Amino acid sequence: MTDATDPGRRHSAGHHGGDRPVDPVTGHETTGHDWGGITELNTAFPRIVIWALVLAFSYSVIAWILLPAWPLGHDYTRGLLGLDQSEEAVREYREMERARADWLAPFASAEFAALASDAPLMARAMPAAARLFADNCAACHQAKGTGGPGFPNLVDADWLWGGDPEEIAETLRVGVNSTHPDTRVSQMLAFGRDGILPAGDIELLVDHVLALSRGEDAADGPGAELFAENCAACHGEGGVGGLGIGAPALNDGDWLYGGSPGQIRTTLRQGRQGVMPSWEGRLSPSEINLLALYVERLGKGNRNEARE
């Protein structure tokens, strides 16, 4: 321990009564108290602190006069400015809405062809649509719309519920297996768990679906008849999909729930029922239409290639 921290060194200097010791550095007296070596100077209260308190208090008084501030039983002082935070918030929301009206209002009509051909309008609206997508859709469909396990890819040529803007807008509005009364409903049966098909048949179907996905001619294969009886109603003859009822095409290399034999087996055994929330109420009809056009354009390049 250094002697500076040795309170005993100064201990005898600072006891009660008599002349209070003077601190040589500041020239101020101590208070005469001594707590095991600690002393305090009797420095006068600094003027600047008083002025600072006055200043801070004046700021507060002005704020109390202008703003809602003090409770009065069942009421409170309203303040001269008469501000109300919910009114303020609503007013500001309205202002923002007015600022957006000139380009967002046209999307209230679902004339998608006309909207899409209005190049200046689209140039003004599409950047906003990109942020709508990032804020509302990207959590599942990914930032670039490429999807992931359980969440469809939106930039390829495949559509579960149709790829026209009208159909996309409807999917956005009602959702899939959602709580909306008009929701789109899709349910792949749990062929294994519910005992619809024996395990052997499921294995045949796994092989058949894998063959379809590789583009092989499997029409005479052992699973073909099983496929026609159990799967084609939703997935189409030969698994071409595109029926707009939520069942994906199986004759390409794209998979919603994975394309390994194990993943296909799991899908067949336990079924699938993807969920997309309904956006009606959360997004305005104009915003839904705007997003529908945005999503339709997302993978336009890929889709044109696919059609050619």
Add this chain to the structure above:
Amino acid sequence: MTGTLSISERQVGLALAVALTLLGLVMAAAARQGPMAVHGAIAAALGLALVFRLGGALYDPEVPAGRRQRFYDAPTRFGIALTVIWAIIGMGVGVWVAALLYWPEATPPWPWTSFGRLRPVHTTGVIFGFGGNALIATSFHVLQRTARARLADSISPWAVLIGFNLFCIWAVTGYLMGSTQSKEYAEAEWYADLWLVVVWVTYFVLYMRTLARRAEPHIYVANWYYLAFILVVAMLHIVNNLALPVSLAGARSFPIWAGVQDAMVQWWYGHNAVAFFLTAGFLGMLYYFLPVRSGRPIWSYRLSIVSFWGIVFFYIWVGSHHLHYTALPYWVQTLGMTFSVMLLIPSWASAGNAIATLNGAWHKVRDDATLRFMFVAAVFYGLSTFEGSFLAIRPVNSLSHYTDWTVGHVHSGTLGWVAMIIFGAIYTLAPQLSGRETMAWPRAVEWHFWLAVTGALIYVVALWNAGITQGLMWRSYDDNGALSYSFLQSVMAMAPYYLMRTIGGALFLSGAILCALNTRATMRRATGAVRAWDRPLVPGPAE
């Protein structure tokens, strides 16, 4: 521990340990499964360990007669050891969760390793584990020295420390198991809260009884702060944690407050946890260790008293500034904002008083890293109280709220102010309690100082940038009235800042580890020497 207790005290301790064991068994048996059963088992195991420890020492020789003429420092030593252990746990988890924000895909697949469960382990670990143990340990020391009286009894300090740490262990293990009240800084469930009330009342009674025995008629200002800390934390803790358990045999409960009232009570608690746990108690620490280490008298007695009452009076109003632009009525927000601004004056008066105290000792600040810790703490205290008052102004808050600026602000207070003053206190206390002149490794203190300052600055500057960037991105609109950025873009923009804050935190943690090792080495090389003047004027109670 047992060597400093008389035979009758060991018997009382043994009875308490048996009671704790039984309490743990009853809890475990009643709950049968889930967090409460685990917590019962932990309490029973701790109780049993104490039974063996005290029972085994029951027939050891009686303590030497002279102990009444000495200060009772064994609990302080134990508390300091717990302080540095919790520092490593709390800061270690903090660095880990900071890294998870940068590498979220590194989250392991087990539920207890998820960010949401680990984050309260960090906050509880550092606030209550590290900060709380430091406060309790130093309060025992400061109280005895400034009252010049030995602690009023020898059992309560152990009960307070062991009981408080059981609360901390219950809290953090509960979070890992997913048990939480979902109230920030008050996540621990109802039985842990009740337990803490018992511990806290014991602490308050011990403090008052010792203070009542003081030899110096005037109560030193540090004790005012420590007392405000003990008393107000009890009030905050009880009111905010009023809850109805779903069952007495389970860990779930519902708060009795609902809706915006619950939010207001929570932030009245939350901000005053900052005020009375992280400020008042640590100001007590500053007011003791700064004059001791610098060898200077407190610059102004009057300023210290006015600041105390200013801080205590203004702070209790300001919690509503956490709820600007919410369902909370505007008038409550205005009061919170204006009292926050007035609070700046006593806060700066305290910081100024501390810095002016160093007049005449600046050469020591230059040469002594321990004193430099305290100086930097006072500077950061001034900075973060200014920042706090500024952020409480409603329009400023509309930019900063919900951003990492808030997190940066809290860390400028906790890393820069709270942790620095703790380290200053530990480096002053550890040698003294070991009967040594210096720490075992004096050079490591210097290293720790620079690691801590660099780490804190990197952390705080990174999160200032992060928070202001977020706030501006969220409120940017294109000229067509559409938002300029999606939320996702504002998240991705955080990557460099989150990396920097992880690095800053890691530097700070390495300093704390150095401190823990240094403290351990110092205490292991204790000489047992006691300076002649370091004795109470009022001996312990007659035995």
